[in-house]
Amino acid sequence: MTPSRYHAVGPCLPERRCGEPRLTDPLDLPALTAIGWNRHCAAALAARPEVHGRPARVIEQHRAHLLVHDGRTSAKAKTLTALFDRLETTGDGLAVGDWVLVAEEGGSLYIHDHLPRASLLLRSRGDNGVQRIAANVDTALLVMALDNDYSPNRLERYLLMVRAANVTLVVVLTKPDRASDLAAQMAEIAALAGPDTPLFALDARDAGCTATLAPWLAAGQTLVLLGSSGVGKSTLVNTLLGDDSQRTGATRAYDDRGRHTTTARSLRTLPQGACLIDTPGVRELKLGGEEDVTADAFEDIAQLAQQCKFRDCQHQREPGCAVVAGLPAERLANYRKLKDELAATQQKRLEAPTPQPTRRSKKR
Numbered sequence: 404m405t406p407s408r409y410h411a412v413g414p415c416l417p418e419r420r421c422g423e424p425r426l427t428d429p430l431d432l433p434a435l436t437a438i439g440w441n442r443h444c445a446a447a448l449a450a451r452p453e454v455h456g457r458p459a460r461v462i463e464q465h466r467a468h469l470l471v472h473d474g475r476t477s478a479k480a481k482t483l484t485a486l487f488d489r490l491e492t493t494g495d496g497l498a499v500g501d502w503v504l505v506a507e508e509g510g511s512l513y514i515h516d517h518l519p520r521a522s523l524l525l526r527s528r529g530d531n532g533v534q535r536i537a538a539n540v541d542t543a544l545l546v547m548a549l550d551n552d553y554s555p556n557r558l559e560r561y562l563l564m565v566r567a568a569n570v571t572l573v574v575v576l577t578k579p580d581r582a583s584d585l586a587a588q589m590a591e592i593a594a595l596a597g598p599d600t601p602l603f604a605l606d607a608r609d610a611g612c613t614a615t616l617a618p619w620l621a622a623g624q625t626l627v628l629l630g631s632s633g634v635g636k637s638t639l640v641n642t643l644l645g646d647d648s649q650r651t652g653a654t655r656a657y658d659d660r661g662r663h664t665t666t667a668r669s670l671r672t673l674p675q676g677a678c679l680i681d682t683p684g685v686r687e688l689k690l691g692g693e694e695d696v697t698a699d700a701f702e703d704i705a706q707l708a709q710q711c712k713f714r715d716c717q718h719q720r721e722p723g724c725a726v727v728a729g730l731p732a733e734r735l736a737n738y739r740k741l742k743d744e745l746a747a748t749q750q751k752r753l754e755a756p757t758p759q760p761t762r763r764s765k766k767r
């Protein structure tokens with residue numbers, strides 16, 4: 404990593420600048436640990452018959468390059484063609500939070516490989532592809548504002564997506580000062596998210612957020628912020644960092660919609676020790692295809708389903724269906740919509756042609 408390419412990830416990463424990376428450098432474990440290196444990563448590296456390059460973490464994703472960090476410094480890196488082709492053919496790709504192996508060649512830094520992930524959050528892209536939102540995440544902070552952004556149906560999509568990735572969930576309802584009925588909205592979301600999901604109403608601008616979220620902010624943890632534009636994700640990043648380095652933007656006065664201020668996913672380290680990934684606001688969250696939308700995945704539906712006449716009831720038009728009889732019409736409609744959408748996504752995937760590598764240059 405050359406000195407001209409240094410970028411600090413956040414104020415809390417060590418400022419020390421190192422020289423050119425050398426493959427013979429011993430692993431700087433304390434430095435890597437500061438950006439989330441853990442036992443899973445160490446085991447993945449140890450399991451390799453041979454290692455080409457040194458570990459670094461993808462901390463920013465841009466159109467033409469990725470920014471990687473080795474715990475000491477950051478640098479732009481390109482994906483080696485062999486890896487790019489392999490990822491493309493398997494429908495995979497790199498994401499912020501990934502651990503990669505990098506090596507310098509001819510003055511440029513190249514990503515040779517990536518380590519197996521502990522988790523991957525993804526969503527459908529609209530065509531048959533998926534968008535990888537973040538990798539190796541321990542906790543997702545689902546952020547929804549209590550102004551006009553408030554939508555239990557949308558939150559339900561996020562819950563399904565995060566549960567499919569086996570990532571811990573925390574729901575943060577921001578802008579309590581704008582809530583129409585804070586107690587009723589909290590109760591509604593608590594019922595949706597279930598008793599095991601921590602739920603908070605927080606003013607993202609309030610320094611007290613740090614103490615509230617402290618249980619998830621310890622060193623070695625990686626969190627991702629998910630939610631619509633304008634809900635206060637970057638504001639929360641700044642509050643947790645204790646500065647205003649992340650750009651934020653006012654929402655539209657007439658409908659509270661955000662202006663898509665954040666345009667790239669990026670990982671920062673917090674004074675508390677954890678890594679936090681900020682993401683651009685999502686316009687429309689489509690299910691990624693891995694979600695569980697069986698009745699068991701929805702607490703209220705699962706309970707009603709126990710009283711259905713038939714054990715294999717599909718909650719369509721079967722006589723004696725307790726779900727159809729007992730579930731509010733809007734909730735039933737959303738459940739069916741999610742089921743249909745998931746089936747359509749999975750069918751499209753099955754029918755999609757196998758992807759072929761498109762680029763022929765040696766490296767990219």
Ligand SMILES: Nc1nc2c(ncn2[C@@H]2O[C@H](COP(=O)(O)OP(=O)(O)OP(=O)(O)O)[C@@H](O)[C@H]2O)c(=O)[nH]1
Pocket residue numbers: 577578579580581605606607608631632633634635636637638639650651652653654661662663664665666682683684685
């Ligand atoms: N009233 C109120 N305003 C808030 C709160 N949290 C954030 N805001 C304001 O909401 C606006 C949007 O905040 P951002 O942090 O830029 O929102 P974002 O989710 O990062 O939006 P994108 O980057 O577009 O995805 C800013 O003007 C913040 O000051 C809150 O709890 N209450």
Ligand SMILES: [Mg+2]
Pocket residue numbers: 636637638650651664665681682683684
């Ligand atoms: Mg933002």
